[in-house]
Amino acid sequence: MQLINQMKVEFLSIPANVAFARVAVASFASQLDYTLSDMEEIKVAVSEAVSNAIIHGYENASDKFVRVVASLTKNALQISVEDDGRGIEDIKQALQPAFSTNPERMGLGFVFMQSFMDSFQVDSAPGCGTRVKMVKKVSTLVEQGSQVSPEH
Secondary structure (H helix, E strand, O other), rough: EEEEEEEEEEEEEOHHHHHHHHHHHHHHHHHOOOOOOHHHHHHHHHHHHHHHHHHOOOOOOOOEEEEEEEEEEEEEEEEEEEEOOOOOOHHHOOOOOOOOOOOOOHHHHHHHHHHHHEOOOOOOOOOOOOEEEEEEOOHHHHHOOOOOOOOO
């Protein structure tokens, strides 16, 4: 897939930057022909990934950095959200619905990311940080089975 555009942004691990990342990636993604529903799914997935980096990766330390890279191809948005935090010991367990290392959290972030994106991958190791990679393809009306034939 040929890259047509890319953005990279790095910001402090503070909660206010969750909204920033969400809007930045959504604005960037708007260069492709996504539906409003697709855009909402992209925003939720980015919010969850950045929140995980801040809350779980950095344990709410506000002096660390989260990196987001978004790349556009002709038919897809590729997103990478990365931290240098504590990492994940057991990725398979972390991907289970309702699993969280924080008892105040519902543990649904990875579930939302997986369900809203066409491709989802987590790379992590204890003490080495985490990278979440996601891809959202541009769907067409034909692929969704919603195309309406004009009647004359």
